[in-house]
Amino acid sequence: MAPEYADVYRVEKLEWKGETAEIWRAVGRNGQYFALKRLRLDKLRDGAAVRSVYHEARVAGDLDHENIVAVYDCVPGPPSPTILMEFFPSRNLKVRVRAPKPDPLLLYNTRDVLQQMAVALNYVHLQGVIHMDIKPENFLLSDDGVVKLTDFALAQRERRGIRRLLPGRRRIAGTRPYIAPETLRRLAPDLRTDVYSFGATVFEMLTGRPPFISGDRDELLAMHLHQPPPWPTTFNKNLSGEISNFILAMLAKDPDRRPQSMADVVAHFKRLPIHLKPPEETPPSEAQR
Secondary structure, eight states: OOOEEOSSEEEEEEEEEOSSEEEEEEEETTSOEEEEEEEOGGGTTOHHHHHHHHHHHHHHHTOOOTTBOOEEEEEOOSSSOEEEEEOOOOEEHHHHHTSSSOOHHHHHSHHHHHHHHHHHHHHHHHTTEEOSOOSGGGEEEOTTSOEEEOOOTTOEEOOOGGGGGSOOOOOOOSOGGGOOHHHHTTOOOOHHHHHHHHHHHHHHHHHSSOSOOOSSHHHHHHHHHHOOOOOGGGTOTTBOHHHHHHHHHHTOSSGGGSOSOHHHHHHHHHHSOOBSSOOOOOOHHHHTO
């Protein structure tokens, strides 16, 4: 696609294409790079998709934290509704976990990466926002070890007090391998809903797979509702019992049995041993192959 020009930036390259949106790299007149999250042209008649763009811009635009991808503005187009965002050169956690060779940042900087992930989500919760789509794809990790949380398209404001008891149509929103049981039951979500999804994300980061796997959609959802998650050391024998127990606590079916806040998660990540023994460094000769 030929570069497009707007008032302050030039669109250069398509970086990612999803089901409803695309992310383009753009450069401003001063040489600064931006990311443009743009609704796909074939979704312009989809009212829910259009509203989602503006919703994400409103929610994320109010957030200001070093571990959150910054949102600067939202414009109606043309060619379509577009969010102007911080450009953050990185790969998402899913890509790094699924790489053919172990990712050094995940292997040797495990605690720091986990801490940044938890701090980012704790900040979101302190603003009264439930992310509702916590998963490895939404944590970006740069090659110098910086983590940023992104994608607030499904985010909700936390309901407190009697407002949580008010009836309403609650759709099942989220990504199936990481979705909390109460979401599937169409109950009002709260901050602990994200704790469950975060537990599933950490499970995958440390073991290479999500806690529940099935090619059948209904079976996978039933696993979240009824099946105990597997012991993490089944898939990574170098994990400590303490971190394994804590991951399973985050994955409790009953929200009252989970850690009650991300602040609690941050505190545990500071002190819990993660590995039984430090991962062995790759010999330089092998690293260069």
